[in-house]
Amino acid sequence: MKKRKIIKIALISISVCALLFVVLIVHIAMVIKPKNVENNIQLGRIDFKQNIDSSEAVKIVSFVRNLEGVENAFYNPKSGILICGFYNQKQNAQNVYNKLMAYGHYKAERFIVDASAEIKGCPAMGADKSFIYTIASSLAELIRK
Numbered sequence: 001m002k003k004r005k006i007i008k009i010a011l012i013s014i015s016v017c018a019l020l021f022v023v024l025i026v027h028i029a030m031v032i033k034p035k036n037v038e039n040n041i042q043l044g045r046i047d048f049k050q051n052i053d054s055s056e057a058v059k060i061v062s063f064v065r066n067l068e069g070v071e072n073a074f075y076n077p078k079s080g081i082l083i084c085g086f087y088n089q090k091q092n093a094q095n096v097y098n099k100l101m102a103y104g105h106y107k108a109e110r111f112i113v114d115a116s117a118e119i120k121g122c123p124a125m126g127a128d129k130s131f132i133y134t135i136a137s138s139l140a141e142l143i144r145k
Helices: 002-031 054-065 093-104 115-120 131-144
Strands: 041-048 070-076 081-087 108-110
Touching: 041 093, 054 070, 054 081, 054 093, 081 093, 093 108
Parallel strands: none
Antiparallel strands: 041 081, 041 108, 070 081
């Protein structure tokens, strides 16, 4: 009786491991897709210098989302910042800004990264030699190989 129980537990364990392995392989296959190099999405930021009420914010976001080449847009009412993602082959941040200013004549300016911030890179990665920076750079190197 004990031997049957051990065999049954071993078979169930092996079956569960095999099933989890298959799920992992399917997940990896679904996640890793060929990247479309021609359509790189970039982000643009517009800082509003005036208060925008919620109905006007909806109009702004709707207008920006409907521009050709714009993938998405988000307006944060607390900070007065509009972020939009656009395909760099079809649209650019200056064009989005110009069209938005022509649409509503808002008091706003386009956020442009200064040279010192550009050198540092992504602020989410943290400073050189930080734990997050080390992990991120190690993973990036591993993926590149």
